[in-house]
Amino acid sequence: MAILTTEGLTYTYSAGTPFEKTAVDHVDISIEDNTMCGVIGHTGSGKSTLMQHFNGLLKPTEGKVFLEGKDIWADKSRMRDVRFRVGLVFQYPEYQLFEETVYRDIAFGPKNMGLSDDEIRHRIHETAQMLGLTEDMLKRSPFALSGGQKRRAAIAGVMAMRPKVLILDEPCAGLDPRGRAEMLCQIRDYQRKTQSTVLLVSHSMEDVAEFTDKLLVMSKAKLFCYDDTAVVFRRAEELKALGLRVPQIASVMGALRKCGYDLPPDLYTVEKARDALLSLLRKGAAEC
Amino acid sequence: MLKDITIGQYFPGDSVIHRMDPRFKIVCTLLLIVTLFAGNSLWTLVIGGVFVLLVQILSRIPGKLLWKSLRPILPILLFTAVLNLLFVGDDEVLWEWQFIKLTMGGLQMSVFMIVRIILLIVGSSLLTYTTSPILLTDAIESLMSPLKGIKFPVHEMAMMMSIALRFIPTLIEETDKIMSAQKARGATLDSGKVMERIRALIPILVPLFVSAFRRAEELATAMECRCYRGGEGRTRLRQLKAGARDYIGFAVSFLFMAGAVTVNILSK
Ligand SMILES: Nc1ncnc2c1ncn2[C@@H]1O[C@H](COP(=O)(O)OP(=O)(O)OP(=O)(O)O)[C@@H](O)[C@H]1O
Ligand SMILES: [Mg+2]
Numbered sequence: 001m002a003i004l005t006t007e008g009l010t011y012t013y014s015a016g017t018p019f020e021k022t023a024v025d026h027v028d029i030s031i032e033d034n035t036m037c038g039v040i041g042h043t044g045s046g047k048s049t050l051m052q053h054f055n056g057l058l059k060p061t062e063g064k065v066f067l068e069g070k071d072i073w074a075d076k077s078r079m080r081d082v083r084f085r086v087g088l089v090f091q092y093p094e095y096q097l098f099e100e101t102v103y104r105d106i107a108f109g110p111k112n113m114g115l116s117d118d119e120i121r122h123r124i125h126e127t128a129q130m131l132g133l134t135e136d137m138l139k140r141s142p143f144a145l146s147g148g149q150k151r152r153a154a155i156a157g158v159m160a161m162r163p164k165v166l167i168l169d170e171p172c173a174g175l176d177p178r179g180r181a182e183m184l185c186q187i188r189d190y191q192r193k194t195q196s197t198v199l200l201v202s203h204s205m206e207d208v209a210e211f212t213d214k215l216l217v218m219s220k221a222k223l224f225c226y227d228d229t230a231v232v233f234r235r236a237e238e239l240k241a242l243g244l245r246v247p248q249i250a251s252v253m254g255a256l257r258k259c260g261y262d263l264p265p266d267l268y269t270v271e272k273a274r275d276a277l278l279s280l281l282r283k284g285a286a287e288c
Numbered sequence: 289m290l291k292d293i294t295i296g297q298y299f300p301g302d303s304v305i306h307r308m309d310p311r312f313k314i315v316c317t318l319l320l321i322v323t324l325f326a327g328n329s330l331w332t333l334v335i336g337g338v339f340v341l342l343v344q345i346l347s348r349i350p351g352k353l354l355w356k357s358l359r360p361i362l363p364i365l366l367f368t369a370v371l372n373l374l375f376v377g378d379d380e381v382l383w384e385w386q387f388i389k390l391t392m393g394g395l396q397m398s399v400f401m402i403v404r405i406i407l408l409i410v411g412s413s414l415l416t417y418t419t420s421p422i423l424l425t426d427a428i429e430s431l432m433s434p435l436k437g438i439k440f441p442v443h444e445m446a447m448m449m450s451i452a453l454r455f456i457p458t459l460i461e462e463t464d465k466i467m468s469a470q471k472a473r474g475a476t477l478d479s480g481k482v483m484e485r486i487r488a489l490i491p492i493l494v495p496l497f498v499s500a501f502r503r504a505e506e507l508a509t510a511m512e513c514r515c516y517r518g519g520e521g522r523t524r525l526r527q528l529k530a531g532a533r534d535y536i537g538f539a540v541s542f543l544f545m546a547g548a549v550t551v552n553i554l555s556k
Contacts, residue, residue, distance in 0.1 A: 083474055157473060206299050
């Protein structure tokens with residue numbers, strides 16, 4: 001079932017000034033429930049702008065956004081409810097921390113939802129554990145944490161609201177490789193555990209290849225395509241033309257296939273490629 | 289909504305007004321302001337209005353933008369108008385109800401005040417819209433340079449101003465971002481009782497201050513890394529040079545204002 005749908009969604013920044021800029025141009029999309037969806041696109045292609053429409057932070061210049069079949073702008077008084085069901089984590093969310101302790105900062109969202117103290121405590125501990133925040137960190141001031149820990153605290157603040165759709169705008173920007181992998185694993189585990197929809201905006205093809213089921217590709221304010229990750233990565237040439245690329249391992253496999261090696265077409269993660277190569281090698285050894 | 293604040297913003301262009309020497313533009317704007325507030329006849333305002341309109345047409349700044357710069361001050365405008373209407377009075381009573389008395393003098397005064405403030409805002413907006421902040425501060429530094437004689441830190445003042453101007457849009461953008469982020473977590477900023485509203489500002493102000501201080505520190509470090517040591521012996525990339533066009537522009541403005549003042553004196 002589709003959870004988020006848009007119809008002819010268009011957004012223009014600073015309409016009527018010399019700086020007018022259409023950042024999202026007639027996007028029609030339908031995102032299913034319980035998916036891990038990657039959002040990719042060249043810098044300035046309108047990803048962040050599109051994401052801010054999903055929870056009603058930006059009002060479409062034209063077109064509509066539907067959450068579970070209901071137009072989110074139909075009843076403005078229910079907007080807060082929409083924000084609780086679609087959680088949005090901005091890029092560099094660590095700059096939004098404000099409370100005295102990490103615990104209280106994470107509690108900000110759930111408190112606004114009007115949950116009971118017990119429920120809030122339960123959710124915070126569960127979320128903190130999922131993201132690898134220790135009890136000791138919860139008691140500290142958010143400003144006394146490291147960059148990566150701050151990022152986790154900020155993400156936890158939105159995750160603790162248990163939204164139906166969680167949108168993360170480049171959650172791994174500026175993290176070290178190990179931190180990235182850890183964070184992505186935690187996000188995927190969260191998605192599996194809560195059976196919700198996660199939209200992951202990322203610039204790393206390797207990351208989306210490994211962690212997402214679906215890919216949404218934006219190009220110059222337009223929706224280029226929305227399809228299974230494997231299907232999208234088969235269109236390597238077109239992606240290149242958009243200023244994107246396929247994961248490195250997919251390029252290598254493509255080149256090998258061109259040389260005449262018998263490899264299946266959708267090898268875009270290292271693991272799958274390794275298995276395919278090993279079986280190819282074994283076959284080769286058997287034939288010798 | 290915050291993005292609608294256009295104070296200190298610059299809209300690049302290539303009009304006569306854009307190219308005029310910023311020092312002359314500042315002086316002309318000051319002349320306009322003095323004239324507007326010194327004059328108290330209808331004709332002063334009409335001439336001032338024509339002048340502002342002329343500049344607007346020449347600068348090719350769309351009227352919509354000027355409207356945008358006016359919108360935030362509408363409440364203040366209304367407030368002054370009502371104050372003038374109620375508390376300035378003469379004998380010519382137009383309408384009376386209990387202790388409220390509307391007089392011709394009050395009405396005149398409030399209309400004058402509104403027109404003056406509008407012209408003031410539009411006039412100075414035209415200055416900042418057509419002059420890049422860097423040029424503006426260069427011009428201020430140059431105009432104030434005589435004060436260096438009495439050890440007034442002109443360069444430092446100008447530098448502080450240009451930094452402040454430079455960071456207005458950045459801080460507005462940042463505030464917008466933080467507000468969006470907290471709204472995404474269910475913060476309500478525009479409803480509730482006064483105390484609740486004040487409390488609702490904390491999640492916005494704390495991150496804003498933290499990031500403003502961080503920015504200030506980064507900027508200071510960056511400036512120091514490039515050996516910034518104040519104005520002593522500093523030369524400039526852009527030299528301000530006045531040409532024939534600037535003198536003509538200034539002369540025209542001066543004539544306008546002189547005309548306005550003359551009319552004002554004559555009409556008494
Ligand atoms: N607040 C704004 N005001 C005016 N224009 C904006 C604003 N925010 C974004 N834009 C413009 O809209 C376009 C899309 O921006 P957006 O931030 O959605 O891109 P993005 O795909 O998220 O890019 P990135 O990968 O760099 O984050 C850009 O061309 C940008 O210049
Ligand atoms: Mg972005």
